[in-house]
Amino acid sequence: xxxxxxxxxxxxxxxxxxxxxxxxxxxxxxxxxxxxxxxxxxxxxxxxxxxxxxxxxxxxxxxxxxxxxxxxxxxxxxxxxxxxxxxxxxxxxxxxxxxxxxxxxxxxxxxxxxxxxxxxxxxxxxxxxxxxxxxxxxxxxxxxxxxxxxxxxxxxxxxxxxxxxxxxxxxxxxxxxxxxxxxxxxxxxxxxxxxxxxxxxxxxxxxxxxxxxxxxxxxxxxxxxxxxxxxxxxxxxxxxxxxxxxxxxxxxxxxxxxxxxx
Numbered sequence: 607x608x609x610x611x612x613x614x615x616x617x618x619x620x621x622x623x624x625x626x627x628x629x630x631x632x633x634x635x636x637x638x639x640x641x642x643x644x645x646x647x648x649x650x651x652x653x654x655x656x657x658x659x660x661x662x663x664x665x666x667x668x669x670x671x672x673x674x675x676x677x678x679x680x681x682x683x684x685x686x687x688x689x690x691x692x693x694x695x696x697x698x699x700x701x702x703x704x705x706x707x708x709x710x711x712x713x714x715x716x717x718x719x720x721x722x723x724x725x726x727x728x729x730x731x732x733x734x735x736x737x738x739x740x741x742x743x744x745x746x747x748x749x750x751x752x753x754x755x756x757x758x759x760x761x762x763x764x765x766x767x768x769x770x771x772x773x774x775x776x777x778x779x780x781x782x783x784x785x786x787x788x789x790x791x792x793x794x795x796x797x798x799x800x801x802x803x804x805x806x807x808x809x810x811x812x813x814x815x816x817x818x819x820x821x822x823x824x825x826x827x828x829x830x831x832x833x834x835x836x837x838x839x840x841x842x843x844x845x846x847x848x849x850x851x852x853x854x855x856x857x858x859x860x861x862x863x864x865x866x867x868x
Contacts, residue, residue, distance in 0.1 A: 646662070649661045649662040650662050650664060654839070654843055654844055654845060654846070655845050656845050656846045664839075664844070664846070665759075665760065666760065666844050666846060666847050667760060667806055667807065667810050667836065668760055668762055668763045669763065669804075669806060669810055669814070670763075672813065672814055672817035672818075672823075672838070673814055673817055673818040674817070674818070674821060675818055675819070675821070677698045677818070678698045678699060678700065679697075679698055679749075680695065680696070680697045680698075680743075680746065680748065681695075681696050681697075681698070681748065681749055681750065681751060682694070682695060682696075682734065682737075682738070682748045682749070682750040682751070682800055683695075683696055683750070683751045683752075683753070684730070684734070684750065684751070684752045684753060684754075685753045685808070685811075686730070686752075686753070686754055686755070686756075687753065687754075687755030687756075687773070687808055688755075688773050688774075689713065689714050689719070689773070689774060690711050690712065690713055690714065691711070691712045691713075691714050691729075691730065691733060692709060692710070692711050692712070693709070693710050693712070693733050693734055693736075693737040694707060694708065694709045694710075694737075695707070695708040695737060695738075695741050695743065696708075708737070708741060710733075710736070710737050710740075712733045714729070715729075719774055719775050719776065719777075720775070720776045720777065721777065722777065722779065723777055723779050723780040723783070723788060724792075726777055726780070727788045727789050727791070727792035728792050728795070728796075730789060730792065731789070731792035731793045731795065731796045731798065732796065734750075734793065734796075734798060734800060735796050735798055738798060738800065744798075744799070745799070746799060747799045747801075748799060748800045748801075749800075749801060749803040750793075750800050750801060750802045750803060751802075751803065751804045751805075751806070752785075752786065752789065752802050752804065752805040752806075753805075753806060753807070753808050753811045754766065754785060754805055754806075754807070755807055755808040755832070756768060756769075756770075756771060756772055756773075756775070757769040757770055757772070758785070758805075758807075760805070761784070763803075763804050763805070764786050764802060764803055764804055764805060765784055765786055765787070765805070766784065766785055766786055766805045767782060767783065767784055767785075768780055768781050768782065768783060768785050769781070772832075785805070786802045786805050789802055790802050807834065807836070808828055808834070809826045809827065809828045809834040809835060809836045810826060810836050811826075812826035812827070812828060812836075813825065813826025813836055813837075814826075824837060824838055825837045
């Protein structure tokens with residue numbers, strides 16, 4: 607300690623002691639870690655059983671398989687999770703290192719974020735049309751994957767009912783509506799040969815991307831504006847799903863409700 611004081615001075619040493627005292631509040635024992643783990647597993651099980659009082663709701667995503675790098679074809683991808691909107695054209699080729707990806711960002715005007723549902727979905731369709739046109743793909747039939755990072759009740763791989771808006775959006779009329787159906791209607795109105803085939807949360811998109819590049823990937827985690835996680839679970843363990851029991855040996859991804867930080 608004396609050598610440290612001589613080296614950094616008494617003033618800095620006092621700051622060092624204060625910092626050390628502060629950091630003690632962040633220390634966690636091995637026993638506490640085990641308690642956290644057991645509590646989390648208990649809440650996960652409650653969520654799987656459909657317990658409305660569970661802290662972790664374990665929402666099913668209807669994603670039944672992860673990519674393995676063998677996928678090929680051209681797709682449109684959308685990413686809506688904040689005040690900017692991204693449209694991508696992804697051309698999967700043989701192997702995972704030869705893919706072509708074109709991406710374009712669009713700012714979402716405040717009047718669209720707080721306007722009508724028609725304004726929002728028409729704006730999104732307009733952005734899709736711009737990217738499709740810039741890449742001379744107007745005559746192609748293009749399947750679309752939609753990353754929609756807002757609280758939703760998923761009803762299938764291509765159906766999601768909005769529960770509530772976050773991140774500055776305020777379009778009450780869309781709450782309770784199927785956002786996939788609304789977007790597909792706007793796309794059709796623009797005369798595009800594009801159709802939403804899948805909708806998912808950004809956490810599930812993270813897992814899918816990881817699995818595409820590494821077959822060992824099995825968990826997706828988002829730490830950003832919100833915190834969320836997903837993993838693969840056996841369908842037979844997800845009691846909130848109404849599926850044919852003959853499919854019980856298959857799997858689905860589950861994710862936690864997206865928790866927004868205010």
